[in-house]
Amino acid sequence: MQILIGSIPSGFKGGVPAAECPFQEALKKNKDIRVRIFHFGRKKEAESVIQKVFGRFIDIILYVSYLINFKPDIVHLNSAFDERALLRDVWYAIFSRLFHQPLFIKYHGSLAYLLNSPSPFWRLLIAICRKYSTGIGALSTEEKINFIKAGYKENRVFVVKNCVNWQMFSREKTVSGDIPEILFISRFLPTKGLLDVIRATRYVIDSGRTVKLVCVGDGENMAEAKTLVRELYLQNNVTFTGLIPEEKTIPHYINSTLLVLPTHHEEGFSMVIFQAVAAGLPIITTKIRAAADYLKEPDNCLWVEPRNSKMIAQKIIYLLKRPELCDFMSSNNRELAKQFSADKIAKEYLEIYRKLLRG
Secondary structure: OEEEEEEOOOOOOOHHHHHHHHHHHHHHOOOOOEEEEEEOOOOOOOOOHHHHHHHHHHHHHHHHHHHHHOOOOEEEEEEEEOHHHHHHHHHHHHHHHHOOOOEEEEEEEEOHHHHOOOOHHHHHHHHHHHHHOOEEEEOOHHHHHHHHHOOOOHHHEEEOOOOOOHHHHOOOOOOOOOOOEEEEEOOOOHHHOHHHHHHHHHHHHHOOOOOEEEEEOOOOOHHHHHHHHHHOOOOOOEEEEEOOOHHHHHHHHHHOOEEEEOOOOOOOOOHHHHHHHHOOOOEEEOOOHHHHHHOOOOOOEEEOOOOOHHHHHHHHHHHHOOHHHHHHHHHHHHHHHHHHOHHHHHHHHHHHHHHHHHO
C-alpha cells in the first residue's frame, strides 16, 4: 500500500506534530507500506496575505504532482474542521475527485456550530468536502455524532486516536518537595480555564493548604492572568514559564502532583490531557470529547464543571487529602497510555484505510 500523508512541518508548535510524527514513523516500519509525506499550509508562524494565497496555490500544484508521480492508494490529510481549513481543504477534495483519488481527512478538532451553518457558502464547501472525501477521522465520539447528524455517512466516519509517546514520561521525578505542584499547560485562551485555575488556587490556599501553581504556555490571556495573580496576592504561589519547546515540557509533567485543565474549548483529543495520562498524573478536567471517551472517574480523573473555580478547588483539596487515590489514578493512567502507542495506532489506521478502499 502506498500512502501519501499531508501534514504541517514538525517544527511547528501544537499537538499535531507531536501526535503525527510518531505515527508516520510507525507506518514507515511496515515493509508492505510506502509512505510519502508532503507539507502543506503555512510555512512559518506568521505569513502575509500574499504569502498565504501564493503558498496554498503552490501546495495544490505539489499535491497534484504527488498524485501523478507517487500514485498513492490513499491520501491521509491532517486538518481541522474550521472556516480557514475548509477554504483550503475544499481544493484538495476537488482535485482528489478529479484524479479519482481516495481521500481520508483527519480532523484535529472541529467546530460544532459550523456543521449547522446557515450560510450557503459554508454549506457548499462542507458538502463538497463531504461528497469528495472517501472517509474522515474524528477524535471523539461526540464529534462523530455531530458529523453524522450533519449528513456524513456513518460508515465513512471513524473515531481515531492521537499517538502519545508514553515512554518519554517513564522517568523518575527530578525534583522533590513538600509543596504540591499543580500543573496548568495549554495555550492561554479564555476557553482553556486558566483564570478559573488561578482563582481556585486562592480558594485552596485560603483553606489552609500551601500549593504551587505552574502555568506553562502563552497566549492572549497572559496579561489578564498575571494581573489576577497580583490582585489575589498569589505572586509567591504562581509561576509562569512562558512558551517552551515541547520536549522541555516533559519535566513539568513528571515533577507535578496533578494536572488541572478545566477547558471548555472545543478540544478534539487534548494532547495535554493524554500526555498527563502518560506521565501518570492525577487529572482534574471537564468531561468533553476524547477525555469523556477514555477517562473515567475516579479511575483516571475527577470531573469539574467549566467556569467553576470553587468546584475546581474542592476537587484539588479532595485529591491532596487522598494520596492513595492519587497513586491509584497514577497507576491506571500509565496503563491507559499504552493504548495510544504509535505502533498500535498505525495498525488501527491501516485497517481504516483498507475498509475505505474495499468500499
